[in-house]
């Protein structure tokens with residue numbers, strides 16, 4: 001629970017939809033979470049404990 005459940009329950013800052021993880025690349029060890037409406041995307045690199053955020057901000 002705790003950290004992991006928070007990682008997988010984040011929402012788009014714009015439309016509040018739950019981010020989807022279906023673009024994750026397990027083989028590269030990257031978890032990609034994105035808004036279904038493409039407002040926002042976040043990459044998580046577990047090996048590096050690093051987040052890369054990107055979003056279309058008006």
Ligand SMILES: [Zn+2]
Nearest residue numbers: 012015035039
């Ligand atoms: Zn959105």
